[in-house]
Amino acid sequence: MKQQGLVMVFALLVLMSLTVLGVASVSSSLMQNKMAVSMEKQSLAFDAAEAAIAGVVFESEDEVLLSDPDKVDPLSQARQGNIVDLANDDISCFNANDWTNRTVTTSGLRTNTEHTAAGLFDEKPAISSWSRTAFIQERACLGSSNVIGGSNISCHVFIIKGCGQLQGAKFAVANTLSASVFAPASQ
Template sequence: MKSKYSFAHASQLGNQRSCQRLNQRSKQQGLVMVFALLVLVSLTVLGIASVSSGLLQNKMAVSLQTQTLAFDAAEAAIAGVVFESEDSTVISDLVMIDPLTQARQNDALDMQNEALRCQDNESWINRRVTSGGLSIGAQHLEQGHYDTSPAIDSWSRTAYVREQACLGSSNVISGSHITCHVFVIKGCGQMEGSRSIVANSLTAAVLAPASQ
């Protein structure tokens, strides 16, 4: 009986040890699974962050390109006004009027209470620059895109501001009833489909006979 008891007791201890080993293995496997899940979640989060960062950088690059192209169009619009105002063919023509002369005939812009806005096409003198470029002996009023790929519009608003003594002028000019007529030229550029308008301004002073 004693040997049988010893054998049964040893068998019971062996079963307990086997169960303990199984429990330890199960715990180890569970920890490995949890660790693997944590690693997977971390990689997923990093992947999402990387994609989001890439999309943001791409959007910023596209926005910067749009702003640059629109600014070039605004600069071209200012250059168009200067070009036409210096065109001797337009100046000497009895029918065509250059934008500065046309603006001088309008009411002056009150810089304290008014703004020269790109969206206002009724109060000020308007010109456009298209993909056809600038032409001698022409008023640039035709419709069309400044560039077609992508489609960008280029236009200007010109306003007369005031008449003043010319700074740094000689006594000969000062005594000959010649004054400086000051104008503001605003160039505007906008890519088709974009809500934002990029603008730049130029203040120009032209020697001309005094109004009084």
């Protein structure tokens, strides 16, 4: 009789150990799934931010847009505005007044087109994509002072920032590109 009770206690201990191991495995799997979903959301939002930056660069190099007097490329438009002082000015993704929504990947980048409309990067899940160009300063580009010294050509430094956000997400992902462009010096 004593052996049957001991076997029953031993069986219950083994069963409890297997239950704890099973619960720990399920809990670990659920946590890994949440982390994978979060990383996928961040990756999609980053891709949308990159698409917004690509749209700015693409439009700034489109010769038809550059020659159309009714259209202004994003870098020229930024140069016409105020110089952004990065020490005092914030280029936040959540400051909606300064941003341009870009439809740069729903149907791809098309030449001779301004991609300024509702910035839907992808529909399932809904991912928004938007960008901003900011004119930072006019100076000699690094390594170029010997080439343009004494001429009326200067280097214009721009910040191009793209943001992406999944619908319903509490966060936006941003990426920034610094662009230096040779152009006539301001007088």
